[in-house]
Amino acid sequence: MSQTFEAQHRVPEQLAGQRLDQAAAELFTDFSRERLKAWIKDGALTLDGCPGRPKDKVYGGETLSLTAVVEDDARFEPEDIPLDVVYEDDEVLVIDKPPGLVVHPAAGNPDGTLLNGLLHHCPGLAAVPRAGIVHRLDKDTSGLMVVAKTLAAQTSLVEQLQARTVSREYDAVAVGVMTAGGSVDAPIGRHPKDRKRQAVTAGGKPAVTHYRVVERFRAHTHVRCKLETGRTHQIRVHLAHLRYPLIGDPVYGGRLKLPAGAGETLKEVLREFPRQALHARKLAFVHPASGETLQFRAPLPDDLLMLLDFLRDDRETMR
Template sequence: MSQTLEAQQRVPVHMAGLRLDQAAAELFADFSRERLKAWIKEGALTLDGNPAKPKDKVYGGESLALSAVIEDDARFEPEDIPLNVVYEDDEVLVIDKPPGLVVHPAAGNPDGTLLNGLLHHCPDLAAVPRAGIVHRLDKDTSGLMVVAKTLTAQTALVEQLQARTVSREYDAVVVGVMTAGGTVDAPIGRHPRDRKRQAVNASGKPAVTHYRVVERFRAHTHVRCRLETGRTHQIRVHLAHLRYPLIGDPVYGGRLKLPAGAGETLKEVLREFPRQALHARKLAFVHPGSGETLSFRAPLPDDLLMLLDFLRDDSETMR
């Protein structure tokens, strides 16, 4: 089975100077750069209606038009992986992802991923790129994700993400006591020395995170973050940049800090907490078919509830 995809995007001014394949990878984020590069070479992806080369520069304002035939992706096997489905209709699927579940197969995780589970849950997703996944959560981040069940829905949701009209809110528990909320407006790009990490980088992509304090403890803070952009590891990088890294973050958390005077139980909880303390609690978007705004909330998972209880008890004990 195959489907024909028709999509169009206008190159924003801030992408001026990028190669065409780089700009296309940003604007058609549901496809790999290699696939987009092949479509450019085939003439299936045009620049202002004309064939172009992947290395051609863009200057902002151009129209990219994609007209391509997509074959079913048979590379990935369906697997019976339990999914916590929050909402489903003919066009979209919203799930509450547990911590520990990888979203997309990669070199280190060829199977056992959310994508494999989606293909089992809805076999028709084999005809949609990336089984309809339009945004990701890190393996150890829990919470809400929306999946598109048709090409039309996928294109519409990607456009909403690019227009920053999808509302995404997260709960996080950080090391340190914040005095107030605020906004981090700092570009994010690859770390200059460690290619597996992201970092605040002047040459990176625009990234904006709003945060507010929910509850303060003796040496930690429960915060709520709202994303304007969706860069890789954005909340983790931005809060670490403020010097309030997430509890349990193995990449950006730095050396473990234990509160002075903390009891042995809390020390053990902090030492053994198995993941970054981050949960996608709220998701809202415009339904691609009905035009209705849908909003969903996912309660805090048990491990974060337990962590907050221990921090609360420690604060009360030390008063």
């Protein structure tokens, strides 16, 4: 089975000087650079209506148009993985992802992923690139994700993400006591020495995170973060950049810090907390077909509720 995919994107000024295939990969994020390169060579992806070459430079302002036949992706097997479906219709699917579930197969995680579960839940997603996944959560981040069930819905959602009109809000528990909320406007890119990490770097992509304090504890803060952009590990990197890393973050959390005078139970909870304390609590987007704004909320999972309870008990005990 195959479907025809059609979409257009205007090349933003910040991509000026890049190769055509590089710029296409930035704009048509549902497809790999190699697949886009093949479509450029075949004439399925044009530059201002004209054929181009992958190595051609873009200058900003051009229109990239893609009309291509997308075949079913048979690389991944459907698996009966329980999914917490919050909402579903013919166009979109919203799920509340549990911590510990990898979103997309990769080296080290060839199966047992959300993508495999989606293919079992909705076999028609085999005809949509990446089984309709348009944005990701880290393996150990819980919360809301939207999945497109058709190519048209996927195009719409990707455009909304690129236009920064999808609203995404997170709960996080950070190390340190914040005095007030604020915003972080700092570019994020690959760490110059560790390619598995991200970092605030001058050569990175624009990244903006807004945050506000929900509750303060003796040595920690419950914060609510709203993404303006969606870079890899964005909240984790930005809060660590502010010197307020997330509890349990194995990559950006740094050395474990225990509150002075904390009881043994809290110390054990902080030592053993199994993941970064981050949850995608709220998601809003425009429905691709109806044009209606849909909004969803996911309650805090049990592990974060327990963590907050222990931090409150410690605060009250030490008063």
